[in-house]
Amino acid sequence: MALSKEQIAQRIAKEVKDGYFVNLGIGIPTLVANFVQKDIEVDFQSENGVLGMGPFPFEGEEDPDLINAGKQTITTLPGAAFVDSAMSFSMIRGQHVDLTILGAMEVSQNGDIANWKIPGKMVKGMGGAMDLVASAENIIVAMMHTNRAGASKLLKDCTLPLTGVNCVKKIVSNLAVMSIENNSFRLLERAPGVSVEEIKNATEGNLIIEGDIPEMIF
Amino acid sequence: MALSKEQIAQRIAKEVKDGYFVNLGIGIPTLVANFVQKDIEVDFQSENGVLGMGPFPFEGEEDPDLINAGKQTITTLPGAAFVDSAMSFSMIRGQHVDLTILGAMEVSQNGDIANWKIPGKMVKGMGGAMDLVASAENIIVAMMHTNRAGASKLLKDCTLPLTGVNCVKKIVSNLAVMSIENNSFRLLERAPGVSVEEIKNATEGNLIIEGDIPEMIF
Amino acid sequence: MINKTVSNVKEACQGIKDSMTFMLGGFGLSGIPENSIAELVRLNVKDVTCISNNAGVDDFGLGLLLQKKQIRKMISSYVGENAEFERQMLSGELEVELIPQGTLAQRCQAAQSGIPAFYTPAGYGTEVAEGKESREFHGKMHLLEKAFEADFAFVKAWKGDAAGNLVFKGSARNFNPNMCGAAKITVAEVEELVPVGTLDPNQIHIPGIFVQRIFQGDKYEKRIEQLTVRKRD
Amino acid sequence: MINKTVSNVKEACQGIKDSMTFMLGGFGLSGIPENSIAELVRLNVKDVTCISNNAGVDDFGLGLLLQKKQIRKMISSYVGENAEFERQMLSGELEVELIPQGTLAQRCQAAQSGIPAFYTPAGYGTEVAEGKESREFHGKMHLLEKAFEADFAFVKAWKGDAAGNLVFKGSARNFNPNMCGAAKITVAEVEELVPVGTLDPNQIHIPGIFVQRIFQGDKYEKRIEQLTVRKRD
Numbered sequence: 001m002a003l004s005k006e007q008i009a010q011r012i013a014k015e016v017k018d019g020y021f022v023n024l025g026i027g028i029p030t031l032v033a034n035f036v037q038k039d040i041e042v043d044f045q046s047e048n049g050v051l052g053m054g055p056f057p058f059e060g061e062e063d064p065d066l067i068n069a070g071k072q073t074i075t076t077l078p079g080a081a082f083v084d085s086a087m088s089f090s091m092i093r094g095q096h097v098d099l100t101i102l103g104a105m106e107v108s109q110n111g112d113i114a115n116w117k118i119p120g121k122m123v124k125g126m127g128g129a130m131d132l133v134a135s136a137e138n139i140i141v142a143m144m145h146t147n148r149a150g151a152s153k154l155l156k157d158c159t160l161p162l163t164g165v166n167c168v169k170k171i172v173s174n175l176a177v178m179s180i181e182n183n184s185f186r187l188l189e190r191a192p193g194v195s196v197e198e199i200k201n202a203t204e205g206n207l208i209i210e211g212d213i214p215e216m217i218f
Numbered sequence: 219m220a221l222s223k224e225q226i227a228q229r230i231a232k233e234v235k236d237g238y239f240v241n242l243g244i245g246i247p248t249l250v251a252n253f254v255q256k257d258i259e260v261d262f263q264s265e266n267g268v269l270g271m272g273p274f275p276f277e278g279e280e281d282p283d284l285i286n287a288g289k290q291t292i293t294t295l296p297g298a299a300f301v302d303s304a305m306s307f308s309m310i311r312g313q314h315v316d317l318t319i320l321g322a323m324e325v326s327q328n329g330d331i332a333n334w335k336i337p338g339k340m341v342k343g344m345g346g347a348m349d350l351v352a353s354a355e356n357i358i359v360a361m362m363h364t365n366r367a368g369a370s371k372l373l374k375d376c377t378l379p380l381t382g383v384n385c386v387k388k389i390v391s392n393l394a395v396m397s398i399e400n401n402s403f404r405l406l407e408r409a410p411g412v413s414v415e416e417i418k419n420a421t422e423g424n425l426i427i428e429g430d431i432p433e434m435i436f
Numbered sequence: 437m438i439n440k441t442v443s444n445v446k447e448a449c450q451g452i453k454d455s456m457t458f459m460l461g462g463f464g465l466s467g468i469p470e471n472s473i474a475e476l477v478r479l480n481v482k483d484v485t486c487i488s489n490n491a492g493v494d495d496f497g498l499g500l501l502l503q504k505k506q507i508r509k510m511i512s513s514y515v516g517e518n519a520e521f522e523r524q525m526l527s528g529e530l531e532v533e534l535i536p537q538g539t540l541a542q543r544c545q546a547a548q549s550g551i552p553a554f555y556t557p558a559g560y561g562t563e564v565a566e567g568k569e570s571r572e573f574h575g576k577m578h579l580l581e582k583a584f585e586a587d588f589a590f591v592k593a594w595k596g597d598a599a600g601n602l603v604f605k606g607s608a609r610n611f612n613p614n615m616c617g618a619a620k621i622t623v624a625e626v627e628e629l630v631p632v633g634t635l636d637p638n639q640i641h642i643p644g645i646f647v648q649r650i651f652q653g654d655k656y657e658k659r660i661e662q663l664t665v666r667k668r669d
Numbered sequence: 670m671i672n673k674t675v676s677n678v679k680e681a682c683q684g685i686k687d688s689m690t691f692m693l694g695g696f697g698l699s700g701i702p703e704n705s706i707a708e709l710v711r712l713n714v715k716d717v718t719c720i721s722n723n724a725g726v727d728d729f730g731l732g733l734l735l736q737k738k739q740i741r742k743m744i745s746s747y748v749g750e751n752a753e754f755e756r757q758m759l760s761g762e763l764e765v766e767l768i769p770q771g772t773l774a775q776r777c778q779a780a781q782s783g784i785p786a787f788y789t790p791a792g793y794g795t796e797v798a799e800g801k802e803s804r805e806f807h808g809k810m811h812l813l814e815k816a817f818e819a820d821f822a823f824v825k826a827w828k829g830d831a832a833g834n835l836v837f838k839g840s841a842r843n844f845n846p847n848m849c850g851a852a853k854i855t856v857a858e859v860e861e862l863v864p865v866g867t868l869d870p871n872q873i874h875i876p877g878i879f880v881q882r883i884f885q886g887d888k889y890e891k892r893i894e895q896l897t898v899r900k901r902d
Binding site for chain 2: 696698747758770772789794796896
């Protein structure tokens with residue numbers, strides 16, 4: 001069965017290693033924090049200038065001067081630091097952040113990503129996404145494999161305005177875990193109970209399928 | 219009579235206006251602080267990261283973590299701030315410093331300045347001087363009019379490696395106050411008792427002399 | 437010490453004219469110069485260009501200027517959460533230039549620092565690259581981006597003193613320090629104006645040289661955009 | 670919180686090899702990483718390139734490495750006050766690249782920030798401009814300057830915590846913050862390692878993400894180069 005958003009986040013959390021500084025995008029990526037192993041040390045960075053983000057505050061303890069990049073009230077953990085926006089993007093552009101997890105509307109088989117604009121329809125802006133995808137060595141995309149009409153979002157070429165080119169390394173969708181390799185999606189894992197055939201049908205771009213494709217383990 | 223170093227500093231101090239942020243170079247410029255009018259507010263910046271420098275410390279109160287760009291122990295005044303080197307040069311390069319006073323080995327009639335290197339002889343480095351002269355809108359040079367051998371240091375063209383081009387606006391030497399205008403030195407004031415003829419003889423570059431040249435008033 | 441205090445927001449905003457370019461600090465509604473924005477609404481200054489990461493919400497922040505159609509052009513990285521904004525943009529009343537957030541911050545910082553241009557990888561290969569020079573460094577393509585030019589920067593700090601020294605709090609810091617000294621005149625409003633000498637010189641985020649006018653804001657609403665809490669067990 | 674502490678300077682310097690490029694904080698002898706320099710002397714690492722505003726004095730700071738002829742090249746803005754330095758430079762034993770101080774700071778800052786290159790007016794029309802691209806912005810000529818690349822950055826802070834967060838004191842701050850995160854590995858030595866959570870998150874100059882290894886220095890001599898005092902009346 002296809003994964004829920006929580007399950008996508010849960011699978012991605014396995015990619016988060018001890019000692020990582022991690023930037024989480026809005027949406028599914030935000031949920032990843034809930035599933036990170038308890039026995040490793042990870043620091044969350046928010047591009048509005050927070051390093052060492054903690055959980056949401058208890059009711060009544062929210063502070064308008066303390067929000068994340070999604071404008072949600074947050075807390076910080078011991079050892080946290082606040083910085084200005086220029087220094088925050090020094091962390092990102094300077095490749096000091098080890099892992100970036102963000103959502104996408106489309107990804108192409110060469111690693112292009114589109115997630116900020118639907119011309120004539122939705123124009124919210126790219127926020128920090130263009131800096132993140134252009135800079136990060138290690139980008140994981142959290143996304144649905146198909147849109148509501150069932151059309152693939154893993155394409156030969158993106159149709160929407162791009163956020164970045166040749167930058168996505170790994171994708172965790174509701175159907176599969178894939179890497180980008182040789183101008184193709186390489187299928188690494190299937191969602192439990194989802195067949196290779198289903199994934200193939202839901203993927204417009206080249207899909208490399210070699211050997212047995214294991215089911216995800218959480 | 220030609221001015222002493224203290225008198226050069228005293229004359230330059232008259233150019234320091236209320237509300238100015240001022241950077242003082244090593245040597246004569248450092249002395250300027252002693253002569254600034256008491257009834258105006260001036261802040262001294264030191265390019266190693268100090269804004270709001272005060273006088274030298276009393277004996278026994280020196281702090282190795284508190285020096286100026288000449289590596290001398292200093293104090294700070296109320297309202298002072300410490301910054302890192304990049305921000306210190308943001309003040310300079312970003313033209314937030316209102317007045318730069320520095321020494322020179324040579325100045326040419328088009329406003330070029332040389333003050334950092336005598337090839338094969340003295341190579342100490344430019345420190346912050348190149349940033350200062352390239353950035354400041356308002357540069358006053360404090361210098362001797364001639365070298366020890368009596369040769370002019372106010373030239374048609376500098377002979378030493380340059381620190382900056384077309385940047386000097388005003389010069390206060392031991393003989394005269396001059397501005398740079400139309401590829402010439404314009405004589406503005408004479409040191410008390412020094413004749414126009416003496417200044418003319420001591421100046422290799424074009425010297426514009428128009429009307430009566432008053433003596434300096436301190 | 438050079439005194440930068442003005443008595444109120446009116447005095448702080450002297451010299452403001454139609455068609456000027458403003459920088460405004462804040463991320464979402466956090467750390468926005470509330471008092472200065474209110475004065476810009478009151479002055480009814482028109483045709484302005486605003487450089488600000490976001491555009492407020494319909495009834496707060498820069499949304500207040502949008503309602504009165506005072507803004508000709510917005511330069512931002514993210515403008516969601518604002519229906520009036522979307523309407524004006526889609527109808528063509530409002531010109532919008534969307535740029536990457538890190539580029540926005542660095543173009544402010546460059547203006548403060550006298551760096552006229554710099555290279556960044558953000559936006560290469562996208563719409564943002566249109567009309568911009570690109571160049572390879574270390575095998576990776578970068579865009580040439582230029583320092584902003586603005587008439588006024590409006591920033592909001594937590595504490596400040598008469599010298600114009602500023603200290604920010606939490607994530608309300610964001611773009612505010614980078615905009616100081618990045619415009620011809622920087623207006624800083626603070627929650628608390630403290631006596632000169634009480635701020636530790638080691639702990640000043642922005643020294644007064646980058647600030648031309650400072651005043652204590654009358655009041656701060658500090659609205660929360662996305663209140664998110666967890667339950668106590 | 671990711672723990673960056675190492676037990677001592679030996680551990681902090683693991684991986685150091687001949688011919689590497691180092692950044693070293695400090696201005697004159699103020700804020701120099703004394704313990705790391707002593708370890709570099711002890712390790713007797715050779716043919717290194719040092720990026721440091723100054724070169725110490727004959728018997729302290731980087732002068733100690735010069736004495737043992739460990740340095741192949743210095744990249745500095747000011748190298749006066751060092752007779753051995755002058756001797757090695759004039760004899761050609763030591764390669765020296767002198768660059769403007771603001772450019773030095775900004776090339777560190779650019780490396781920290783992932784900005785591969787930027788324009789500055791400093792040095793245009795001088796020896797410093799030789800071999801560099803120049804370009805006009807706003808009617809003024811500028812040089813294209815590139816971010817430094819270094820293997821290790823050695824910085825010295827006043828206080829720090831296990832997360833690598835740093836706080837500097839007075840003018841001993843200087844280049845230290847700009848060098849953090851500007852090399853592959855940043856080693857921070859501090860006068861006092863304080864428990865995590867005791868530094869105010871608003872008042873951290875450099876957050877730990879820019880620091881890979883941190884330790885408390887055994888002792889600090891903090892020599893004064895130009896003791897200058899005034900008489901009490």
